[in-house]
Amino acid sequence: MLACVNTIAMEGVTAVPVEVEVDLSRGLPALSVVGLADEAVREAKDRIRAALKNSGFKLPTLRITVNLAPAHLPKVGSAYDLPMALGLLAAMEQLPDAALRGRLFLGELALDGRLKPIAGSLPAAIHARRAGFAEVIVPEANGLEAAFVEGVRVVAPATLSALIRHLLNVEPLPALPVTDWHRWVDEEKTPRRDLREVKGQEHARRALEVVAAGGHNLLMSGPPGSGKTLLAQCLPGILPPMTLDEALEVTTIHSVAGRLDPLRPFVGSRPFRSPHHTASQVALIGGGGHPRPGEVSLAHRGVLFLDEIPEFGRTALEVLREPLESGDVNISRALLSTRFPASFQLVAACNPCPCGYLGSPHRPCRCSPLRVEQYRSRLSGPLLDRIDLHVEVPAVPQEVLVAMAAGESSEAVAERVMAARQRQSQRNGAGVNNAHLDGRALEQNAPLTADGRALLLTAGQRLGFSARSHNRILKVARTVADLDGVDQIATIHLAEAIQYRVGGVFV
Numbered sequence: 259m260l261a262c263v264n265t266i267a268m269e270g271v272t273a274v275p276v277e278v279e280v281d282l283s284r285g286l287p288a289l290s291v292v293g294l295a296d297e298a299v300r301e302a303k304d305r306i307r308a309a310l311k312n313s314g315f316k317l318p319t320l321r322i323t324v325n326l327a328p329a330h331l332p333k334v335g336s337a338y339d340l341p342m343a344l345g346l347l348a349a350m351e352q353l354p355d356a357a358l359r360g361r362l363f364l365g366e367l368a369l370d371g372r373l374k375p376i377a378g379s380l381p382a383a384i385h386a387r388r389a390g391f392a393e394v395i396v397p398e399a400n401g402l403e404a405a406f407v408e409g410v411r412v413v414a415p416a417t418l419s420a421l422i423r424h425l426l427n428v429e430p431l432p433a434l435p436v437t438d439w440h441r442w443v444d445e446e447k448t449p450r451r452d453l454r455e456v457k458g459q460e461h462a463r464r465a466l467e468v469v470a471a472g473g474h475n476l477l478m479s480g481p482p483g484s485g486k487t488l489l490a491q492c493l494p495g496i497l498p499p500m501t502l503d504e505a506l507e508v509t510t511i512h513s514v515a516g517r518l519d520p521l522r523p524f525v526g527s528r529p530f531r532s533p534h535h536t537a538s539q540v541a542l543i544g545g546g547g548h549p550r551p552g553e554v555s556l557a558h559r560g561v562l563f564l565d566e567i568p569e570f571g572r573t574a575l576e577v578l579r580e581p582l583e584s585g586d587v588n589i590s591r592a593l594l595s596t597r598f599p600a601s602f603q604l605v606a607a608c609n610p611c612p613c614g615y616l617g618s619p620h621r622p623c624r625c626s627p628l629r630v631e632q633y634r635s636r637l638s639g640p641l642l643d644r645i646d647l648h649v650e651v652p653a654v655p656q657e658v659l660v661a662m663a664a665g666e667s668s669e670a671v672a673e674r675v676m677a678a679r680q681r682q683s684q685r686n687g688a689g690v691n692n693a694h695l696d697g698r699a700l701e702q703n704a705p706l707t708a709d710g711r712a713l714l715l716t717a718g719q720r721l722g723f724s725a726r727s728h729n730r731i732l733k734v735a736r737t738v739a740d741l742d743g744v745d746q747i748a749t750i751h752l753a754e755a756i757q758y759r760v761g762g763v764f765v
């Protein structure tokens with residue numbers, strides 16, 4: 259009386275096969291789970307018992323052993339409820355083995371026998387197709403998401419008993435039609451915030467354009483209410499739209515995080531994530547007992563906005579360095595280490611001092627020099643070094659704002675950004691932004707004239723640039739020249755890039 263059910267485990271954003279074996283034997287009635295299962299899986303017993311009872315089945319008074327194979331893969335979360343319950347029914351000979359063959363199952367059970375949504379059904383369906391399963395069964399609320407995948411039948415029952423009737427062929431459920439997600443692509447094209455809303459702030463607007471064009475990171479400093487958050491929110495709308503491949507990649511990450519909207523399970527526009535500074539390190543970076551992508555991965559291909567960045571914990575900021583450098587993040591736990599993609603553009607904002615008004619012509623600052631120093635020293639040099647552009651965003655008085663004309667639209671800016679990105683792709687290689695040039699590639703792609711070299715040298719001596727700063731300036735100058743539509747970096751491009759190096763309060 260051994261039954262076997264197919265399901266999956268997640269490794270990063272990929273689903274890998276797992277088999278649930280259920281064995282019934284004589285002995286003291288008990289249910290034990292073996293095979294590197296976490297607490298949530300072991301607790302499945304109670305849910306399974308109740309769900310089966312409420313679906314009209316009784317557990318046998320036998321010894322039940324559930325084995326999750328392969329044994330070396332950690333099994334976490336509640337999506338094993340359903341395959342375990344079905345394995346049990348098969349072992350009890352309530353379900354023929356044939357009903358389980360060729361099918362992949364995942365789902366959490368509610369006590370009353372309903373199927374509750376789980377994370378990762380999109381990668382599960384991708385795996386099902388690749389591995390040649392005929393059918394993948396997911397909870398009703400995950401149906402649209404799994405049905406993105408063509409070439410495998412997706413069945414999404416509401417309850418365990420509906421599923422059993424389907425498996426027994428008593429009341430077969432129809433496969434879902436392939437989800438027509440293309441309609442959401444167009445809907446998502448309108449940016450959430452438009453640069454038209456931003457009045458004045460020419461310097462910051464220009465910096466935002468450079469950041470978008472070259473894939474750079476940005477730090478804005480300025481008093482409360484000067485429009486830093488508004489500017490940051492405009493960035494996704496001036497970046498080139500994601501390709502369909504990118505959209506599916508991002509959607510998969512959000513699936514694994516269990517964050518897709520059941521009625522519209524698609525992320526088609528560049529993410530904008532703005533975690534609060536009280537967010538835990540796990541929330542930010544990812545991880546936990548059931549390793550889930552954190553904010554850095556949810557921001558993949560989009561923007562991670564850290565408002566009031568000095569308020570984030572020092573360790574949280576230190577761990578940001580890895581994804582900023584490599585574009586992904588490694589989450590190590592006792593038994594396994596997982597990688598999640600985390601390639602985002604960082605936009606950070608801060609006040610010039612704890613009270614916010616240092617240097618403001620409108621209000622006095624109440625902070626002692628020591629407090630200002632402490633506030634600024636919360637940002638480490640290595641992190642600041644990965645932010646190519648630093649700009650000051652001064653307050654614009656309300657009466658001036660009211661009188662000002664609206665700014666240029668995001669659409670117009672996005673066109674220039676797109677043209678600059680195309681120049682980069684042609685020169686640097688497909689999809690390689692200036693922000694990611696380093697070493698030899700930077701030297702090759704950002705050659706200077708004799709005048710340019712002289713300018714950089716004098717500025718460097720006067721302002722004390724490190725080798726890192728030197729490279730940052732070169733990359734930004736490369737982007738400014740690309741926006742200008744020229745191959746040769748001229749001194750005016752360099753001069754603008756140097757401004758972004760010495761702007762803001764963290765020089």
Ligand SMILES: Nc1ncnc2c1ncn2[C@@H]1O[C@H](COP(=O)(O)OP(=O)(O)OP(=O)(O)O)[C@@H](O)[C@H]1O
Pocket residue numbers: 455456457458459480481482483484485486487488489565609654659
């Ligand atoms: N230059 C501007 N043009 C149009 N609206 C602006 C501008 N600056 C600020 N605002 C408006 O003022 C309000 C505050 O702006 P925002 O929240 O972006 O400021 P902030 O710099 O992020 O402030 P804080 O430091 O308090 O977070 C918003 O409603 C925004 O729309």
Ligand SMILES: [Mg+2]
Pocket residue numbers: 486487488565607
């Ligand atoms: Mg703000």
Ligand SMILES: [Zn+2]
Pocket residue numbers: 611612613614615616623624625
């Ligand atoms: Zn102050």
